[in-house]
Amino acid sequence: MWDALSSSILAGAFFAASAVIVLAGLRMTGLADRIADRTGLGEALIGGVLLGAATSLGGIIVSVTAALDGNASLAFSNSVGGIAAQTLFLAVADMFYRKVNLEHAAADLSNLFQGIVLMVLLTLPFLAMSSPEFTLWSVHPISLVIPLVYAGGLFTQRRVQDNPMWTPVATRDTMADEPDEEDDESRGQSTMRLFLIFGGLMLLMGVAGYVISKTASELAQRLDISGSTVGALATATVTSMPELVTTVAAVRRGALQLAVGGIIGGNTFDTLFLVASDISYREGSLYHAVSDADFYWIATALLMTGILIGGLIARQRQGPGKIGGESILLIGIYAAAVAIQFSTGP
Numbered sequence: 001m002w003d004a005l006s007s008s009i010l011a012g013a014f015f016a017a018s019a020v021i022v023l024a025g026l027r028m029t030g031l032a033d034r035i036a037d038r039t040g041l042g043e044a045l046i047g048g049v050l051l052g053a054a055t056s057l058g059g060i061i062v063s064v065t066a067a068l069d070g071n072a073s074l075a076f077s078n079s080v081g082g083i084a085a086q087t088l089f090l091a092v093a094d095m096f097y098r099k100v101n102l103e104h105a106a107a108d109l110s111n112l113f114q115g116i117v118l119m120v121l122l123t124l125p126f127l128a129m130s131s132p133e134f135t136l137w138s139v140h141p142i143s144l145v146i147p148l149v150y151a152g153g154l155f156t157q158r159r160v161q162d163n164p165m166w167t168p169v170a171t172r173d174t175m176a177d178e179p180d181e182e183d184d185e186s187r188g189q190s191t192m193r194l195f196l197i198f199g200g201l202m203l204l205m206g207v208a209g210y211v212i213s214k215t216a217s218e219l220a221q222r223l224d225i226s227g228s229t230v231g232a233l234a235t236a237t238v239t240s241m242p243e244l245v246t247t248v249a250a251v252r253r254g255a256l257q258l259a260v261g262g263i264i265g266g267n268t269f270d271t272l273f274l275v276a277s278d279i280s281y282r283e284g285s286l287y288h289a290v291s292d293a294d295f296y297w298i299a300t301a302l303l304m305t306g307i308l309i310g311g312l313i314a315r316q317r318q319g320p321g322k323i324g325g326e327s328i329l330l331i332g333i334y335a336a337a338v339a340i341q342f343s344t345g346p
Contacts, residue, residue: 002218014215017208018238021058024201024208025242026249028054031198032262033255038191049154051246051262053269054202056082058209058242062235063273065213067280072289074217074235075281077228079273080294081236083122083301086270087308088334089244090263091327093251101324103311106256107168110161114264115309117153121146121271122302128287129295140285143278146271153268168315205242212238228293229341260312267305293344300337304330 036046059082067075094102128142220230243266250259278286311326
């Protein structure tokens with residue numbers, strides 16, 4: 001079907017699906033903020049789990065579809081490239097919050113802990129790659145470990161949030177996570193209705209993700225571009241656009257913990273792409289079917305996550321250009337990674 005379409009139609013479908021993902025992601029931000037207030041679970045947890053998973057749905061559809069088609073590199077790099085791109089988005093959001101460094105104002109123990117869980121999850125694919133190529137029903141054992149670490153991290157994060165053993169020092173610039181007062185229209189909508197609308201938007205993003213995967217894979221073949229480049233820089237960036245939109249929108253409405261939690265939580269959820277992709281890839285271990293260029297993006301994501309966690313701990317009030325020093329580093333590292341990707345292959 002897709003190979004019968006012209007390149008112009010494929011490109012048009014790609015950009016149309018991208019627009020659907022961006023618009024649906026924008027609508028989700030306000031819903032997630034209200035759900036956090038209604039349920040009492042807090043912006044950091046809702047941002048990390050509900051919003052993070054929802055905005056990642058388009059990406060997981062891309063990875064699974066690519067894996068089913070036997071395109072291991074696209075499936076893998078779409079996941080890890082998205083993590084690097086989404087971490088960069090916090091630096092972009094920092095530019096929109098002009099009062100103080102975003103990482104200072106959004107100090108939250110849950111986000112800090114989840115960032116550490118993310119770094120642990122990102123090391124597991126390296127263990128898989130360096131271990132013997134052993135599979136169970138064509139699935140590497142590490143793919144069975146990743147969901148356990150993810151679930152354990154969520155359980156512990158909730159415990160850390162409810163019974164913190166230490167808390168960030170409150171300053172005049174710290175933005176606490178406090179429920180917003182709802183208007184008459186919002187109060188007229190039940191919590192169940194909010195969840196239903198949210199679920200409908202997730203479904204829409206999933207369909208758009210499928211279209212993006214098929215059109216991107218076909219265009220890559222016609223243009224002779226590697227799956228690693230397409231996954232890390234094209235599909236990963238496009239399917240990550242909801243995170244950029246929701247993060248900036250959350251910052252502008254003052255929901256800072258939702259903004260940071262949505263990025264870190266979305267990144268943590270994105271590691272599950274690898275599990276779904278390994279299960280969908282029936283030719284053996286996904287981790288042994290990809291190239292060094294794909295693992296290069298995991299190293300980049302690890303480095304960027306480490307810098308982000310350092311920024312959340314150091315809590316610099318204001319750096320050069322009225323953004324945090326860690327934001328400048330994140331921009332520089334991602335720009336360098338993109339330049340290296342283009343300079344080393346098609």
